[in-house]
Amino acid sequence: MTGKKMPPPWRIKMVEMIKMNTREERELLLEQAGYNLFNLPSKEVYIDLLTDSGTAAMSDLQWAGLMRGDEAYAGSRSYFHLQSTVEELMGFKYVVPTHQGRGAENILFHHLIKPGQYVLGNMHFDTTKAHIEFNKGRAVNLAAEIANDTQAYHPFKGNFDLQALEQFIEEKGPGNIAFILVTITCNSAGGQPVSMANMRGVREIARRHGLQVFYDAARFAENAWFIKQREKEYASAPITEIVREMFSYADGCTMSAKKDAIVNIGGFVGLRDEAQYKAVSRLGVIFEGFPTYGGLAGRDMEAIALGLKEAVQEDYLAYRVGQVEYLGSLLRDAGIPIVEPVGGHAVFVDARKFLPHIPKEQFPAQALCINSIGKAASGPLKLEECWREEIRKPARISSRNWTSCA
Numbered sequence: 001m002t003g004k005k006m007p008p009p010w011r012i013k014m015v016e017m018i019k020m021n022t023r024e025e026r027e028l029l030l031e032q033a034g035y036n037l038f039n040l041p042s043k044e045v046y047i048d049l050l051t052d053s054g055t056a057a058m059s060d061l062q063w064a065g066l067m068r069g070d071e072a073y074a075g076s077r078s079y080f081h082l083q084s085t086v087e088e089l090m091g092f093k094y095v096v097p098t099h100q101g102r103g104a105e106n107i108l109f110h111h112l113i114k115p116g117q118y119v120l121g122n123m124h125f126d127t128t129k130a131h132i133e134f135n136k137g138r139a140v141n142l143a144a145e146i147a148n149d150t151q152a153y154h155p156f157k158g159n160f161d162l163q164a165l166e167q168f169i170e171e172k173g174p175g176n177i178a179f180i181l182v183t184i185t186c187n188s189a190g191g192q193p194v195s196m197a198n199m200r201g202v203r204e205i206a207r208r209h210g211l212q213v214f215y216d217a218a219r220f221a222e223n224a225w226f227i228k229q230r231e232k233e234y235a236s237a238p239i240t241e242i243v244r245e246m247f248s249y250a251d252g253c254t255m256s257a258k259k260d261a262i263v264n265i266g267g268f269v270g271l272r273d274e275a276q277y278k279a280v281s282r283l284g285v286i287f288e289g290f291p292t293y294g295g296l297a298g299r300d301m302e303a304i305a306l307g308l309k310e311a312v313q314e315d316y317l318a319y320r321v322g323q324v325e326y327l328g329s330l331l332r333d334a335g336i337p338i339v340e341p342v343g344g345h346a347v348f349v350d351a352r353k354f355l356p357h358i359p360k361e362q363f364p365a366q367a368l369c370i371n372s373i374g375k376a377a378s379g380p381l382k383l384e385e386c387w388r389e390e391i392r393k394p395a396r397i398s399s400r401n402w403t404s405c406a
């Protein structure tokens with residue numbers, strides 16, 4: 001895909017006014033923020049591409065769903081709407097709502113990990129790794145080697161190295177492994193997808209060794225879109241069928257609904273096994289809330305259920321992924337080194353390649369951000385080093401014109 005032009009599959013019904021600062025104002029704001037972008041008040045930011053997490057625009061149906069949310073403490077109608085949607089889409093009968101993705105990681109991992117056990121992932125997201133370690137587990141990344149080469153093209157750069165996975169299990173012994181976690185799409189590798197063949201391969205290895213497989217499903221719909229585009233035998237399969245098959249290779253999932261459920265807050269754990277559900281929902285009572293609301297209001301569950309259905313619509317996905325690809329093509333054409341191929345939710349700029357004269361200790365990615373907003377960083381910044389600058393695209397909040405301004 002090359003970011004071809006296509007009209008958005010929605011109509012704009014409401015607008016939010018945003019402020020346009022002059023260059024001098026931006027420079028002052030950056031200075032006041034200590035050159036730390038996280039300190040900038042959002043009212044001063046015209047184009048905010050910090051993240052796609054919780055920043056999407058909800059649809060008219062989702063907003064209407066907020067009014068229909070059932071706020072009952074127990075047995076909320078909105079919970080059952082969420083549960084039946086997850087079951088229909090992903091095949092998981094049991095659902096524990098959580099306040100966001102990391103809430104789901106907390107309760108599931110607490111249940112699954114015994115101290116010292118390994119959790120094998122393609123590339124764990126940072127909150128995922130933190131929750132594994134917080135529960136005394138050991139996070140191991142086993143993505144295929146090509147994921148580390150920012151310029152190499154591979155249609156499924158989020159894939160597991162299946163040989164390395166099998167070898168690791170044989171070396172350490174299945175008893176020392178808590179579970180396998182497949183992150184779809186693989187955020188830490190640049191929003192790169194995992195192929196269906198690879199998911200099937202992971203499942204087969206897990207089956208041989210008696211291990212369970214879970215998905216970090218934050219961007220499952222984008223992953224399904226890439227499968228449809230890049231894995232020949234799925235070219236004419238409906239997205240919902242692809243999604244269903246993807247999840248058929250998993251025992252459960254954690255979900256940050258702030259991504260592919262197109263809502264501003266929320267998450268859940270999805271499970272197949274009743275006993276496992278009972279154990280995880282008991283932990284949910286301690287950390288989140290009663291099992292039929294978890295960490296959420298009834299209206300949030302309603303919006304998630306509706307958002308999940310919208311996220312698998314093909315026009316939406318074509319436009320969403322196409323817009324990110326378009327942003328990538330603008331940067332590529334301008335000679336800026338980006339992670340190839342462009343991911344589903346973000347364009348990752350290789351700041352070390354872009355600014356080779358700025359040493360790692362002086363945070364080239366932050367310097368790049370600051371510079372692109374208004375002023376080059378003149379000294380060390382407060383944030384931890386990040387070699388890549390992620391330009392993450394919130395869903396449905398902007399048009400193509402706006403993307404080209406970014």
Ligand SMILES: Cc1ncc(COP(=O)(O)O)c(C=O)c1O
Nearest residue numbers: 053100101102125127187218256
């Ligand atoms: C792949 C992945 N997993 C988990 C999370 C954590 O989700 P949340 O921010 O909803 O806690 C994120 C958030 O960005 C993510 O990208």
